[in-house]
Amino acid sequence: MILAPACRQRTGFLCQEPILFFRGGLLMALHEIDTPRKGEGASPSRNAGDPDSRAADRTDAGAARAASRRTRLLYGLIGMGIRLTVAIGIVGAGIAITAEMVANRPPPAERDSFERSFIVQTLAARHGTFTPTISAFGTVNAALTLAIRAPAGGDVIFVADNLRPGGKLEAGQVLVKVDPFNYQLSVADARTKLEDARSTLQEAQEQLRLQKLNAQFATSSLELAQADLRRARALFDAGSLTSQQLESRELVVSQREQALRQAQSAITLQEGAVKRAQTGIQTAERALERAERALADTTISTPYDAVVVNSNVVPGATFAQGENVATIYKANALEVRFTLSEAQYGQLLADGLEGRPIRVIWDIGPTPVRVNGTISRVGARIDTSQGGVEIFGTLDADQDTPIRPGTFVSVEMDGISYSNALEVPETAIYEGDILYVEQDQRMKSVPVTILQREGDKVIIRADVADGDAIIVTRLAEAGDGVLVKHEEERETPARAEGTASQAAGPAENTTTKDATTGGAE
Incomplete structure (x- = not known):
């Protein structure tokens, strides 16, 4: 059995x-x-x-x-x-x-021994200085927004055609005019009062001049009376003049002194009148300035190149002083607000943050809008809910830029530069710190130091010479000594068809027999 x-x-x-x-x-x-x-x-x-x-x-x-x-x-x-x-x-x-x-039975055909090989792509190592790009997303805001309020109330007699949402305004452009009639009357009244104040000052100054002349005359009269009194006393001492005559001359001196004091008092009073007249002129001048300012406020103009956010006025409307007319923002004062992770913020902070160039990209249509800018400041607080640090950047945009506040954009900036480094695809890195080079058609592992990841690229430092073939094809059976072949070394079209599945680790045999019979068993 x-x-x-x-x-x-x-x-x-x-x-x-x-x-x-x-x-x-x-x-x-x-x-x-x-x-x-x-x-x-x-x-x-x-x-x-x-x-x-x-x-x-x-x-x-x-x-x-x-x-x-x-x-x-x-x-x-x-x-x-x-x-x-x-x-x-x-x-x-x-x-x-x-x-x-x-x-x-005839003996079986002898099978050739074979070693599995893998078709791989390689990248020639080139050391250099690599600067990764840091990317973030943010929102464009207006750096300077202005709510225009009516400085003078009244009836609106003119409104600019482009004073509407989205309208572009030039610096100094007249936006709104209010009926100026009452304000013109106020200016005329203020000017009249100013002229009256000036006339009053002139009269006071003239009176002061006369009082000063009177004081001078009183001084001269007093001096003459005093001289006559001195001669009378000399004559009285000589016995040539009676006492009555001497007393008469003393009385004259006393009267002349009284007249001088009155003249000096009048001067003091008149000087006060002059000062009051001068103050009146100043008051009238300020009143005239206010009236002229109020008259000028009946015309509202744009302080700078701007874009209209909203408008609340139409011709024929009446609004009070302080009422909101329109809201505008400065056209060339846009900024972007975005968030950096703590790791990104730490890298840039060590290398200098404020003043760092940025690139703002608005991805619309076939041609994205690109605007340059610089980092201007860091947010006042660290908001943990945002998962990072808030950064503000000023855009180098003019009035013609299509970017508007509220636009969601991507922000790019250069990170720290790494010298004497290599840039390889992510697929070339195994176990986080190993890559393989092709040496005599064999895989050889090389330890690496990861410096920065950028998308599907990795910036590394490794003991690799320029020109060494770095294997970038991902192999499931990667290891030292594994036999590999370059894509251009394929021997038959059948091998070319299998390249797309190399990421899963398919193997091919080096013998011609297996290539023609469909591979190893």
């Missing part, structure tokens, strides 16, 4: 025939033993009514049946032996045929 599998494989039904013959012979022998033959049972010479005869008949019948069974068993065993002999002969013939077939 050891050869039964070979028999089943080589000769089909031959190995089953002996078993069937043996089983059939055994069943027939057992059937012959159990089945009595016809005529077996009682002897015809016995009397059926005699009990002794009946017992003898039963004994004879039992002996006959036993002899019959032995005979049938013998015949069955002989038949079974014949069948078994035939079966053994058939099995022997099958074994002989199988042995002959095995002996005469």
Whole structure:
């Protein structure tokens, strides 16, 4: 039975025939033993009514049946032996045929040994200085927004055509005019009062001049009276003048002194009048300035180049002083607000943040809008809900830029520059700090230091010489010593079709036989 599998494989039904013959012979022998033959049972010479005869008949019948069974068993065993002999002969013939077939089978073709290889792409190493680009997203805002309010109330008699949302305004452009009639009257009244104040001052100054002349005359008269008194005293001492005459001259001196004091007091009073007149002039001048200012406020102009956000005035409307007329923002004063991660902020802070150039990109249509700018300041507070640090940048935009406040933009800026570094695809890095170079068509691992990640690129430093072939194809079975081939070294078009699946690690064989038969088993 050891050869039964070979028999089943080589000769089909031959190995089953002996078993069937043996089983059939055994069943027939057992059937012959159990089945009595016809005529077996009682002897015809016995009397059926005699009990002794009946017992003898039963004994004879039992002996006959036993002899019959032995005979049938013998015949069955002989038949079974014949069948078994035939079966053994058939099995022997099958074994002989199988042995002959095995002996005469041609030897199998020898298979060439092979080593798996992988088709890879390589990148020539080039050391240099690489500056990664830091990207963020932000919103454009107006750096200077102005709510224009009416400095003077009244009826609107003029509104500029472009004073509407989105309208572009030039510096000094007249936006709104209010009826100036009442304000012109106020200016005229202020000018009249100013002229009156100037006349009052002139009169006061003239009176002061006269009072000063009177004081001078009183001084001269006093000096003459005093001289006459001195002569009178000399004459009185000489006995040439009476005491009455002397007293008369003393009285004159006293009167002249009183007149001088009155003249000086009048001068002081008149000087006060002059000062009051001068103050009146100043008050009138200020009143005139206010009136002229109010008259000028009836015309509202744009302080700088601006864009209108909204307008609340129409011709014929009446509004009070201080009422909102329009809201504008300075056209060339836009800024972008964006958020940097703490890691990005730390890198730029060490390298200088404020004044750093930025590039703002508004991705619309086939041609994105690009505007340059600079970082102007850092936010006043660190908001943890934003996941970073808020940064403000000033845009170098003019009035014609299509960017408007509220625009969602992307912001790019140069990060820290890394010298003597390499830039490789992300697929070239294994286990976070290993890359492989191709050396004599074998993979060789090289440890790397990750400096910066930029999209699908990685800036690294590694002990790799310029010109070394860095393997950039991702292989599932990467390792030192693995056989690799460049894409341009493929030998058949069939290999080119399998390149797209290299990321999953398909292997090809270096032997021509396997390439033509579909690869290794």
